[in-house]
Amino acid sequence: MCIGDRESDMLEMMVKARDLGYPADYLVRSQHNRVLPSGGKLWDKVMAQPPVGRIRFMLPAGRGRKSRTVEQDIRIERVQLSDKAKGAIEVSCLVASEVNAPAGVKPVVWRLLSNRVASTLEQASELIDWYRSRWEIELFFLILKEGCRVERLQLSDKDIDPAQ
Structure with missing residues (x-):
């Protein structure tokens, strides 16, 4: 499974996955309407559909x-997207929109695309759980970058005398 945030919303990637016979499933947070x-x-189109259900989870603390x-x-x-050639890509588009968000708080809304067929609340919940698992990875990288300052530890080039 390949899970990506909005930067991964590239039609070319979805076309390549289709052309390769989907060697791995993908789940991408959609950036483009x-x-x-x-x-x-x-x-x-997706928001015109009735909800298949409602989920509940704990949003972890973050910056501020x-x-x-x-x-x-x-x-x-399940929709067809143009592949910008003469074909189409079939994807499941899932919109998870927060209800009853606290006053003054931006509601949590995710728009996800996947090659996996999702038509039930159970299937959608699995995709959302996969997407939510990214938070753990993001926290790990935040600790590496800011806590450990790992980018300062990267190797650099140094001229080496071949005679040594």
């Missing part, structure tokens, strides 16, 4: 943020 071959926009319980309505739609 794509125009659908059938007309309309991707996120609007206390941990809190989050409830999200889950909407899913």
Whole structure:
């Protein structure tokens, strides 16, 4: 499974995965509200669907943020995206939007794309759990970069006398 944030929302990657026969599943946080071959926009189409259910989880504390319980309505739609050639890519688009967010707090909304078929709350919850696992990885890298200052420890080039 390849899990990526918004920087990974690249059509070329999805086309390559399709062309390779999907050697690995992918889950990407969508950055682009794509125009659908059938007309309309991707996120609007998904948000027009009734929720398949609601999930609840603890959002961990972050920079300037206390941990809190989050409830999200889950909407899913299997859609065709143009591959910008003469074909299409079929993906599951999942929108998890927070309900009842505390006053003054930006609601947690995720728009995820996956080649995995997801049509039930259970399947969607699994994808969301995979995406949420990124937080652990992000925390690890934050500790390496800021706590351990690992970037300062990187090796550098040094001229070496071949005669030595």
